[in-house]
Amino acid sequence: MAGQTVTAELYAEVQHFYARQMQALDSRVFKTYADSFTEDGTFRHTPGTEPARTRAGIEAELVRFHEQYQGDPVQKRHYFNQIVLDANPDGTLKSTVYALVLRTRPGADRPEVWPSCVVHDVLVTGADGILVKSRDIDYDQQI
Amino acid sequence: MAGQTVTAELYAEVQHFYARQMQALDSRVFKTYADSFTEDGTFRHTPGTEPARTRAGIEAELVRFHEQYQGDPVQKRHYFNQIVLDANPDGTLKSTVYALVLRTRPGADRPEVWPSCVVHDVLVTGADGILVKSRDIDYDQQI
Amino acid sequence: MAGQTVTAELYAEVQHFYARQMQALDSRVFKTYADSFTEDGTFRHTPGTEPARTRAGIEAELVRFHEQYQGDPVQKRHYFNQIVLDANPDGTLKSTVYALVLRTRPGADRPEVWPSCVVHDVLVTGADGILVKSRDIDYDQQI
Numbered sequence: 001m002a003g004q005t006v007t008a009e010l011y012a013e014v015q016h017f018y019a020r021q022m023q024a025l026d027s028r029v030f031k032t033y034a035d036s037f038t039e040d041g042t043f044r045h046t047p048g049t050e051p052a053r054t055r056a057g058i059e060a061e062l063v064r065f066h067e068q069y070q071g072d073p074v075q076k077r078h079y080f081n082q083i084v085l086d087a088n089p090d091g092t093l094k095s096t097v098y099a100l101v102l103r104t105r106p107g108a109d110r111p112e113v114w115p116s117c118v119v120h121d122v123l124v125t126g127a128d129g130i131l132v133k134s135r136d137i138d139y140d141q142q143i
Numbered sequence: 144m145a146g147q148t149v150t151a152e153l154y155a156e157v158q159h160f161y162a163r164q165m166q167a168l169d170s171r172v173f174k175t176y177a178d179s180f181t182e183d184g185t186f187r188h189t190p191g192t193e194p195a196r197t198r199a200g201i202e203a204e205l206v207r208f209h210e211q212y213q214g215d216p217v218q219k220r221h222y223f224n225q226i227v228l229d230a231n232p233d234g235t236l237k238s239t240v241y242a243l244v245l246r247t248r249p250g251a252d253r254p255e256v257w258p259s260c261v262v263h264d265v266l267v268t269g270a271d272g273i274l275v276k277s278r279d280i281d282y283d284q285q286i
Numbered sequence: 287m288a289g290q291t292v293t294a295e296l297y298a299e300v301q302h303f304y305a306r307q308m309q310a311l312d313s314r315v316f317k318t319y320a321d322s323f324t325e326d327g328t329f330r331h332t333p334g335t336e337p338a339r340t341r342a343g344i345e346a347e348l349v350r351f352h353e354q355y356q357g358d359p360v361q362k363r364h365y366f367n368q369i370v371l372d373a374n375p376d377g378t379l380k381s382t383v384y385a386l387v388l389r390t391r392p393g394a395d396r397p398e399v400w401p402s403c404v405v406h407d408v409l410v411t412g413a414d415g416i417l418v419k420s421r422d423i424d425y426d427q428q429i
Contacts, residue, residue, distance in 0.1 A: 008155035012294035015158075015301075019368040023382065075426045077384050077402055079367050081222050082162040096166065098220050100245065102386065102402045104426035110400035111426060114253035116220055116245045140218045140247035140254060151298035158301075224365050225305040239309065241363050243388065257396035259363055259388045283361045283390035283397060 006085040006093070014083060014095065014123065017130040022078040028066065034059035038124060042134045046143065051136070077102040077111075080119065088122070092133060095121040099137070116140040149228040149236070157226060157238065157266065160273040165221040171209060177202035181267060185277045194277070220245040220254070223262065231265070235276060238264040242280070259283040292371040292379070300369060300381065300409065303416040308364040314352060320345035324410060328420045332429065337420070363388040363397075366405065374408070378419060381407040385423070402426040 017036070024032035034055040037043065043058045044051035045065070052061035082098040099117040104110075117140070122133040160179070167175035177198040180186065186201045187194035188208070195204035225241040242260040247253075260283070265276040303322070310318035320341040323329065329344045330337035331351070338347035368384040385403040390396075403426070408419040 006159070008152040008159075008298070009294040011155045011159050012151070012297045012301075015155075016292070016294075016297050016369070016371070019370050022368050023370050023384075075402075077368075077386075077426070079384065079386070081224065081367065082165050082220075083159070084162050084166050085159070098166075098222065100220075100222070102399075102426075104402055107428060109427055110398070111402040112253070113245075113256055113399055116218075116247055116254040140220070140245075141252055142250060149302070151295040151302075154298045154302050155294070158298075224367065225308050225363075226302070227305050227309050228302070241309075241365065243363075243365070255396070256388075256399055259361075259390055259397040283363070283388075284395055285393060 005087055010093075010125070011083070011085060014085060014093075014130060018080040018083070018097070021132075022080055025062075026076050026078060030059045030062040030066075033062060036130075037132045037135075041132055043132075044134075044136045047136070047138060051134070073106055075104045077104075085123075091124075093123040093125065095119075095123050097121065114141065115143065148230055153236075153268070154226070154228060157228060157236075157273060161223040161226070161240070164275075165223055168205075169219050169221060173202045173205040173209075176205060179273075180275045180278075184275055186275075187277075187279045190279070190281060194279070216249055218247045220247075228266075234267075236266040236268065238262075238266050240264065257284065291373055296379075296411070297369070297371060300371060300379075300416060304366040304369070304383070307418075308366055311348075312362050312364055316345045316348040316352075319348060322416075323418045323421075327418055329418075330420075330422045333422070333424060337422070359392055361390045363390075371409075377410075379409040379411065381405075381409050383407065400427065401429065 021033060021036045037055055037058055039055060041055065041058065042051040042053050043061070052058045079100045080097050084096045086094045088094050097119040099119050100113065101115060102111040102113055118138045120136045120138065124131050124133050164176060164179045180198055180201055182198060184198065184201065185194040185196050186204070195201045222243045223240050227239045229237045231237050240262040242262050243256065244258060245254040245256055261281045263279045263281065267274050267276050307319060307322045323341055323344055325341060327341065327344065328337040328339050338344045365386045366383050370382045372380045374380050383405040385405050386399065387401060388397040388399055404424045406422045406424065410417050410419050
């Protein structure tokens with residue numbers, strides 16, 4: 001299949017990067033999540049809206065977004081899986097990832113499973129490790 | 144534990160191979176899925192039935208199988224995980240994988256989670272990268 | 287992000303280790319599961335309880351724990367994902383992992399999805415490959 005030039009080493013590094021990023025997000029350490037983007041990174045969590053821009057903007061958007069849960073607490077777990085990486089001509093990396101969210105509410109005896117998403121990232125690699133240059137999320141559900 | 148001679152590099156390559164294969168399947172690019180098998184590959188998606196044989200036969204079977212969804216659309220997402228690889232004496236690779244399918248119907252606000260499967264593959268590696276020589280799927284549910 | 291000194295090679299080896307360990311557990315080959323711990327390993331599957339200790343103790347605890355399913359059979363599938371590895375100063379490896387369990391009962395047409403967990407392992411690596419020195423499990427649900 002096409003696009004197999006990405007090394008196994010890079011593939012494992014991207015998996016590790018996503019795992020760390022998701023654990024930070026679910027622990028609501030938003031600065032760590034925002035710092036996993038480039039300085040000029042963009043993050044569009046809802047199709048058709050303007051993306052948050054810059055690390056400071058992304059962190060602020062996450063704080064704003066999570067205010068809805070203050071009266072309705074939930075523990076989310078983001079699973080990023082089935083990662084496909086393709087090298088872009090400009091040296092960045094196109095990353096297409098399935099994402100599944102589990103959410104457990106206080107007192108519930110089992111998690112809810114939604115939404116099912118596809119994440120479209122552009123990644124850059126360099127001296128600072130892996131960083132997200134842009135993230136756009138599509139949903140299988142209507143949102 | 145036994146069978147740990149498979150290299151970390153090959154392990155990551157197999158993960159990437161499966162991710163690409165599943166994204167092709169869920170996008171219904173059946174030729175890409177079929178071309179991820181050897182020319183004489185076999186694919187048995189239902190226990191107790193005859194497998195589809197050859198790339199052309201596998202592609203035709205996928206087209207036939209998906210006709211049922213023409214009046215009942217659904218977006219599936221196949222998650223292949225918990226991959227265990229063991230080297231076979233003949234140089235092929237035994238791959239045992241958990242598979243979970245999420246399916247979202249138009250207008251639904253969350254995905255259904257079924258079935259839970261175990262995939263039994265024989266993989267070959269070579270100049271063409273990784274290919275599936277045979278695939279048999281077991282289901283935890285009655286089907 | 288911090289802690290990225292763990293190599294890609296080790297990351298893939300740990301993924302493979304967990305996959306093999308989970309397949310052994312779900313197949314109820316408890317000796318294989320217990321032998322994936324160090325001789326003096328500890329396994330605390332329920333917060334606030336005393337952990338099982340030593341391979342023999344862990345195997346015995348698993349046998350005891352699964353007696354509850356003798357009259358209520360279920361096929362579990364443990365998915366370990368989103369693995370984050372950090373090197374500890376003493377040379378061991380801190381591993382923080384999301385775990386999701388699917389369980390299918392005889393005659394059911396789809397799996398149940400619970401619980402959602404976070405696994406806290408200390409791993410050691412050496413001539414015997416990867417082994418678990420200690421495992422503690424947290425649950426998002428009340429149990």
